[in-house]
Amino acid sequence: MTPLRHTPSIEEQRAEAARALAGLQAQGNEARAEVSEARAQLAELNLEVEAAEKRLGNSDYAQLLEANQNLVLSTLRVQADADVCAESLRHATQSAQLDTLTELPNRELLLDRFTHAIAMARRKGEHLALLFVDMNNFKTINDTLGHAIGDQVLQRAARCLSSAVREVDTVSRHGGDEFLILLTDVEHPSEIVLVARKVTSALGMPFRIGDHILRLTASIGICRYPDDGDAPQLLIDRADAAMYRAKRLGMGGYAFHKEGAENEAPPPQPWLRCSNPSFITMWWWPTMSDAPRNCAKPTNSWYWPH
Known part of the structure; x- marks a missing residue:
């Protein structure tokens, strides 16, 4: 190890x-x-x-x-x-306010922006949303492929998350393989769900690092201001708890703080169907030749020739 x-x-x-x-x-x-x-x-x-x-x-x-x-x-x-x-x-x-690896706002800057956003939303009567994004099986990638590739994966994830939100929103690295997304002026849960799906879609695009082809998934917990609380740390904690409920639904899904069938969704169907479940949960293998033989190739190949 x-x-x-x-x-x-x-x-x-x-x-x-x-x-x-x-x-x-x-x-x-x-x-x-x-x-x-x-x-x-x-x-x-x-x-x-x-x-x-x-x-x-x-x-x-x-x-x-x-x-x-x-x-x-x-x-x-x-x-x-x-x-x-x-x-x-x-x-x-x-x-000092940016994460050195991803160049995203760090935890301290996110808390500062969250506090100001809540104050502004309170005055204007607006709603906010916080998405707690946890990368699935990142430790497996780190332990198997090494920390250098793990760092590149985190940088890739940061770019994917940033591409899924507006300029007025904030994507920050919370620590390790966890990220927070602060959405401002969101009136309906459907707007938040749209962002969660865009995040999942962006992360799910296969990409290559060296000789390795990877596809990322994440579990997303969601809470809203003022519905789920009015303090930044309380909302972060509740989004964190919702993220763990999303993991129980299956890696790659999302869940709101308030439970209910309409407030959560299991992960989308995988592009590769395989009777060996370990490959479904890890979502990567070094080369296509290393994939199990009982995995069906996708209709449109996402694998680069070697």
Whole structure:
């Protein structure tokens, strides 16, 4: 079994980001102080130049003018350095809010956006939805094909989820192989179901990584604001619980927090029918030649030639 790598905790990531931000803030403060000092010196020198103009000849005045121009150039260079520090600080602040692997918003940023979305929805009388997406059998891929391919699978999943939602919605990595999708301004459950089906369809498209062809499935738990709660963490917990109920229905389905036949759906029928159930649940094999002989080939082949 491939040894598990250490994944920094949220607290460790937060502490590392705080240290980086503190360093950049200190650099920015120093640069701003240098700019202020240079500007004060420039203003003082301008006064001296004006006074010197009245009492000095052309030669001495030219020397003072040259010195003044040099000071102006030095001030501009310091200002440019300050601008670079400010941009670095902005970039570091943004990076601290993104997952390093998938470049999706991290858990902290999702909670911040969720809190603001709830406040906005409360004022406008709108509804929100949260989808808790858990990748099925990801550990099997990680243990069998290795963490490098596992990382690529997570990146692929992130792109699939992002493609299934609007720009105003938020897709975030919750941790490990779990993702959250925040949908704003959704009036009817059918709108949420449509997104869940788009997510399932996007993940289900076969794709190739190296010599391996994979097809992903996920179990999705759904809750709604304000129907299922009015606090971000409560809604996340309830969507998580609904996700486990979706898993019991069969990998690849979805379930709402409120139970009922109309609020849940089993996974779609697989494209490959096989009497060996292990291949149905794993949904991947390294090459087509490794697939069990009693699996029927799909009508339209999704496998690349080797």
